[in-house]
Amino acid sequence: MFTFRRSTMGIAALAVAALALTACSSTASTTGGSASAVDAKTATSASAFGDLDGLAAAAKAEGSLNVIALPDDWANYGKIIEAFKAKYGITVNSASPDASSAEEITAITSLAGQDTAPDVVDVGPAVALANTDKFAPYKVSAWGDIPDENKESTGLWVNDYTGLMSIGYNSNVIKTAPAKLDDLLGADYKGKVAINGDPTQAGAAFAAVGLAAVQSGGTLDDFQPGIDFFQKLNKAGNFLTVDPTPATIASGETAVVFDWSYNNLAAAAATPGWKTTILPGTAYGSYYNQAISKDAPHPAAARLWQEFLYSPDAQNLYLAAGAFPVLLSSMTTAGTVDAAAEAAVGKMPDTFVSPTSDQSTAAAALLSTNWAAAIQ
Template sequence: MSHITSRRLLLGAAAATVAALTLAGCSSAGTPSAEGTDGAASDAATATSLADFGTFADLEEAAKAEGQLNVIALPRDWANYGEILDLFAERYPEITINEQSPDVSSAEEIQAAATNEGLDTAPDVFDLGLTVALQNTDWFAPYQVETWDDIPDALKESTGLFVGDYGGYMSVGYDSARFDAPESLDDLLGEAYKGAVAINGDPTQAGAAFAAVGLATVQSDGTLDDFQPGIDWFSELNAAGNMLKLDVTSATVASGETPVVFDWDYLNAAHQADTPTWETVVFPGVGYAGYYNQAINRDAPNPAAARLWQEFLYSDEVQNLWLKGGARPVRMEAMIEAGTIDQELADALPTAPEETVVPTEEQSADAGTLLGEKWAAAVQ
């Protein structure tokens, strides 16, 4: 378990885990398999950087010629994705964005790619939790965006198979009109929280739920080398009758169906827009941090549009839109130094924990295996 004592940026925490995201040995697995119907499409499918297109204008022209972009698992209320999608549509009206299955998990994104392989309905791009990204590098095409050098090495696979984009801290959100603020993990085991505590998904498939178990692990004096203490804590929560087995959405929070939620701080904070009494707490002690990752489907039916989308996401403008959504953009450090960060939004971010952990590749893989073996029985 790597401890970082920076309060300013999540970036500092993640930078301690270079080994977690350096998968040079996997680079051959990411060779694109998509074959275009003409030379231009074929070239786009094998492009590994903007240089392969010539200029940014050439990439835009190729993407406009395709006319479509298939995205998946992008809820509009997740880290400001709605505004980001609308900006892309406004900037490129020639490209129709097909928003597929916004509420599915990271694992289900890969399943959709497998189901639709070779079809024009396959996802062009993915947005994935780290564990699922590590498990599925064979599905990705390497691509390095124009701002590649601004992205810390610890947050990108060395060839660009997948790249961190935005992140935050695992937190607990709650309706302050119904509950007092929990001050520790064990407060949630009390009678006051009967049938009220939910996590965002299944930890064997969803990154946010996986991180909830990670937080429970380190808050229970465990380490990321062994998620068993976190599994045990949720088993105890379930035995107390406090665990609510209901998928969390903005609608379930607004309706009061999920009044206490483990989720990323930027997602919990967003619920205040619909539920003014909603508050978010990051527990004192060890915090759990994580980034979501962008990747291009090796079988993308619109390979130029997929690469244009990546360039768009890592631009100054969209990195600041992550910030507007309460998430910490991956280029934050470089943008602060360059003076391109929205300082007002940066200053509004919650204070980071004094100590933060981020799982390494090995820890993530081991935890995923353990959860697959133990989770269902622990909370049945």
């Protein structure tokens, strides 16, 4: 079954789950082998280890990598993790797959100094921008192919993949796909519409409000129309403050779900009758962001993970799941894109919008102030 990432869970539960990880190796900030003089925590590129082979040797000496909030069927992370393990022989400890972006940061703080702390995070833009003080700068070997607007200049965070904000629905319950946003205000959707988490904490839910904004006369500079739409949806009795799960989708409790296209496609593979639609007009996307914890207990493995994620192997695995990788354009030019996966997913729409760093920060502040009151 697929798993909806970025739902809200208790911080105490998160810490307990993370503490349960198997930590086979101790923290090692100074690596062994050919890179014995390298402090991996301060390395800003593979050249600090001599080359990528030197980095791989240092990471293998550490032996483990701690990841968090990576469900197997979220953007193909299950296959990506298995491919990394197979290539490098490094143990991957995966904690709390249903954690939100905000809870990933909480884990960095609450588990600081422990072998079970996250080495890396994959977070939404608002959370990434608000927590750069917790990240270590690092530039992957493919740095020059990543557009400037998709990365922090020193490598504190780097975009990795995006999807399109979509509407998944149970076609056994909803016979006709919504053709426009306001269709969801109708009586057929009473008590049926959910979003994936809290938009003040979860990237997918943040994007649902963003889509509603640009579909309701707002812009990336003004999310208020999106908040207003969900307030109307709530007053109509159609909005559910329930995080969707495989069980709620299978039972029909959450018969309509705003989520990333790759998540709704995963749901369709697991739930008979589940379909996905992209509303006509402006499409909304938002890249998730890779970052290395500055206190990573396995700093070389964290950096090797980043190198792997920005290799054609991992970027094509994102694409195969319906997530558009940040290096898609450069891979197309280089002839390294998986043509079959690209054909199955389709092209990015011409009317695609994605918020800038400043727009994400402003929208996050607005949601923090106005969201809770809107859905009371």
